[in-house]
Amino acid sequence: MLCIVLILLSPLSWRMGNNELPDAFWFKQVFLVAFLISVFYCNVSIFVPKVLLKGRNYKYLLLVVSGAVLFYFSIIYFEQFIKYPMKMHEFFNPGEPYEQRKRWLPGDVFQILLYMVSIGLSTSLALVQKWRRDEEKRQDLERQRINTELSYLKAQINPHFFFNTLNNIYSLTNLNVEKAQKALLKLSRMMRYVLYENQKDETLLKKEVNFIQDYIELMKMRLTPNVILNLKIEEPKEDQIIAPMLLLPFLENSFKHGISNQKECEISIRLEVMGDTLFFETRNQIFPIHSDSPEAKENGIGMVNTQRRLELLYPNKHKLKFGKDEAKNEYWVNLTINLA
Structure with missing residues (x-):
């Protein structure tokens, strides 16, 4: 939902006059959404439970950093594949010849921040799920302990009562x-x-x-x-x-x-x-x-x-x-x- 709001819905509010953003822009946005969602669920389902929660902290950190590098270069490759820089130049600067320029640093920083937000949210969710499962297990064990203890206590009370009463009846028979x-x-x-x-x-x-x-x-x-x-x-x-x-x-x-x-x-x-x-x-x-x-x-x-x-x-x-x-x-x- 966060990806959809920031990457897909937010550009719709931009004022572009009567012009519409090029298709390459939306292709890239959909690619970002799909990639970030994949990162989110892979982290929740695989990396956190099978690496971080197993105590392999350095390995998990290496996976996160490697994922960030893969994320960054995947965006660069995808932009080149769909000719994203040229299409955006033609949209914002019509009539001017396209020249290869350095990447726009604030845009790359924003995309890396989106990756880190996805990692942070998914890690938090996985940890909360783990805590909830542990709490349910602890409560279940506590219920079992209480039931066992109550059964033991009642087993002590019953003979105590029974033998006292038999002793009273024995006295009464005389x-x-x-x-x-x-x-x-x-x-x-x-x-x-x-x-x-x-x-x-x-x-x-x-x-x-x-x-x-x-x-x-x-x-x-x-x-x-x-x-x-x-x-x-x-x-x-x-x-x-x-x-x-x-x-x-x-x-x-x-x-x-x-x-x-x-x-x-x-x-x-x-x-x-x-x-x-x-x-x-x-x-x-x-x-x-x-x-x-x-x-x-x-x-x-x-x-x-x-x-x-x-x-x-x-x-x-x-x-x-x-x-x-x-x-x-x-x-x-x-x-x-x-x-x-």
């Missing part, structure tokens, strides 16, 4: 067989969710909330009367989606550390949805776990993995705060996620 049977039914429904929904990147928020409610109902079967459970769980809209099993580790943490068989204790769980924003909060007192308990040996795998999943799945779209209120001996978690 107290009430009927409740244990109901607990197994709850667990089977929850494991269907784990096996099928957890393999997806996203699930309906409604399904995730139902899963949480099943988990809480399962936990309630083994709670003693001295445990006060405050629940405020709001039913979400049908079309909202969330990453599966994202909230479970916070619940597990509350029930693991917030229950005492001797002392009165309270666990608060709140889940609200306002527009596209999910608010989730847990509060529980902190009771020590026996050193010989399997849970005492766990290093908070579920919590650590959930924080990492939030960073990967909801970058700049979530706020997670947690801490301990020393005055009340209470641990709290506050999570906000933008689901849009």
Whole structure:
């Protein structure tokens, strides 16, 4: 387009009276356009990717200089072939005899500048294309890395949840067989969710909330009367989606550390949805776990993995705060996620 504007369209604006430029002039202009376009695409397709980007800088520089020399002498030969100097002399100086003169230096400089512009633009384009391909490849590798890491994190969360729940049901079998049977039914429904929904990147928020409610109902079967459970769980809209099993580790943490068989204790769980924003909060007192308990040996795998999943799945779209209120001996978690 630049060649067409500078070499073909620009001469059309020249004021020549009623006279038209000779055919030799237009032959030369078309030759220039064809040559510069060939230089442009050869540089984009061959010289830059196969020479410059391979680290052969001196060879590329030699090719550019050689191309400029070839370009210059090709113009001279073509002008002589079509008798360009004589035709232009007859057009601008009619009636005067033609004499061979030295070449017009400003014209040659302008043509070499056109060659350099073609080289510069094509090199820039080739480098931008290379950068874009590298960026797409980097993003693809990053997506693969994130997917692999998420799969690894979910693979850690699933056994963590499963063995904790089985341990709860095992304890319940010694107290009430009927409740244990109901607990197994709850667990089977929850494991269907784990096996099928957890393999997806996203699930309906409604399904995730139902899963949480099943988990809480399962936990309630083994709670003693001295445990006060405050629940405020709001039913979400049908079309909202969330990453599966994202909230479970916070619940597990509350029930693991917030229950005492001797002392009165309270666990608060709140889940609200306002527009596209999910608010989730847990509060529980902190009771020590026996050193010989399997849970005492766990290093908070579920919590650590959930924080990492939030960073990967909801970058700049979530706020997670947690801490301990020393005055009340209470641990709290506050999570906000933008689901849009």
